[in-house]
Amino acid sequence: MRDDQRNPRHDEGPACERGPVPAGDPLTGLLDRVRADLRDLDDGEPASYIPELGRADPTLFGLSLCTLDGQVYGSGDTAVPFTAQSVSKPFVFALALADQGVEDVLARVGAEPSGEAFNSIRLEPGTGRPPNPMVNAGAIVTSSLVAGTTPDERFARILDGLGAFAGRPLAVDEAVYASERATGDRNRALAYLMHNAGSLTGDVEEQLAVYFRQCSVLVTCDDLAVMHATLAGGGVNPVTGERVVAPRHAQHVLAVMATCGMYDASGQWMLRVGMPAKSGVSGAIGVALPGQFGIGVFSPPLEEKGNSVRGIAACHLLSDQFGLHLMRATAPERRPLPPRSLHPSPLRSCATARAPSAPRSTRTRTASASTCSRATSTSPPPNRPCAPPANWPPPSAGSCST
Ligand SMILES: NC(=O)CC[C@H](N)C(=O)O
Known part of the structure; x- marks a missing residue:
């Protein structure tokens, strides 16, 4: 990431894209503290096998x-x-x-963890299917299965679909x-x-170009949080209201993320973090986290399996x-985000309650606070707590024990 792309907003106070989340908001404070606790963790290097990625600011x-x-709550370079x-x-x-x-897709790509690196060259004996859609081989196949009569289509x-998940054009x-x-x-x-092997059909170079373009779509941490909240919410974007x-x-996607999403670190991830x-x-x-929220994290230095160290x-x-x-x-002790209908959420304060979803076309993110889309402030909804509970935020996160 070049210096001119760096977003200085963390140093400048609350960001427009998140809307008027007030200073002192407990969840923002918590995210700030997680980042602060990890600021000195400087292991790993940005990927360089794709030369342009090697230019990222670590x-x-x-x-x-x-x-x-x-x-949407955030901390740092969101x-x-x-x-x-x-x-x-x-x-x-x-x-x-x-x-x-699902049946036609699974006929072409498996749903089994490979236990191997993301770019591993191993196909299922007999069928030639790639092991799952999260490794490169499987993703090249799934991108070829998206509807369209030409690669451009x-x-x-x-x-468009990635934009619908993110709630804005990408x-x-x-x-x-x-x-x-x-x-x-x-x-x-x-x-x-x-x-x-017959598991990828059509013109190979054209299929690859679609896959490479898909990997090159620009997103932000905020986008990733919304995209994953859309999956966590059963396919409805919580910002735009669009299904x-x-x-x-x-559900199928979350299941495959849970078993295969972190490549050959997926088992350890599920054991220690336990979220798709x-x-x-x-x-x-x-x-x-199904039924709860989505998270996006971004920090370029990677460990040896290709996952971000920080x-x-x-997580x-x-x-x-x-x-x-x-x-x-x-x-029930899972503290964040109990279902709204059952309990008042400890993570929301009156001032950050969001208005009912507006149509997607009105939800463009601009630099003007008055047109901020993601967290439009309204008067407090009835029966909502105005202060976080006494135990919130919890004591300092400390170091990662797992
Ligand atoms: N793990 C990754 O993010 C790999 C994606 C990258 N575009 C590749 O094909 O190698």
Whole structure:
């Protein structure tokens, strides 16, 4: 990430895109503290096998969370654009499911963890299917299954679909696309192998171009939080109110993220963090806690498996501190975000209550506070708490214990 793309807003106070979340808001304070606790964690390096990604600023660090009532909270570099890379894969899988149905998609790509690296060259013996839609081979196939009679049409559907998940129109980073296309011989090899095996049909170079463009779509941490909240909410974007995919397709996607989303670190991730997630080599991680919220984290330095070092640590901290693990038997103690209909949420203050969803066309994000879309302030809704509970925020997050 170049200096001119860096967003200074964290130093400038509350950001427009999040709307008028007031100073001292407890959840923003919590996200600030997680970032502060991890600021000195400087292991890893940005990916460089795609040369353009090697230019990323390793100090960038953003953390956003979107609740199922469409409130977006964030800390740090939450509005800095970066390419989605593999974080695009679950959403394109969702679009393929919507366009082809689950059986036809699963006939072409498996749903089993590979236990191998994201770019591993291993197809299912006998069928030639890639193991799952979260590794490169599987994602090349799922992107070829999105509806469209030409590659341009198919990519237009992908770009529109990713935008519907994010709640705003998205664009491609042409420099990253060109860099990836010029150097993507491993993906090219995988695609030709799958074409030979019959699991990838059509013109291989055209299919690859769609996949490379999909990986080069620009998003922000705030976008990732909204996109994952859309999956967590069963396919409805909580900011725009738009149904993007069917509930069962959102469920299928979350299931595959839970088992395969962190590649050969997926088992450890599920054991320690316990939430469906997807990482990308730009340094992004998206997390969805079903029925609760979506998280977006961005920090370019990666560990050896291609996952963001600070992103992993931030998710560990959040999961540990708030008992977010899906397998936790004492689920009622999962503190953040109890269903609105059952309890007042401890994470919302009166001043941050959001107005009912406006039509998507009115939800453009601009630099003017008066047109901020994601968290329009209103008068307090009835029966809502005006102050966070006494135990909120919890004691300092400390270091990651898992
Ligand atoms: N893990 C990733 O984010 C990999 C995506 C990258 N575009 C690739 O194909 O290698």
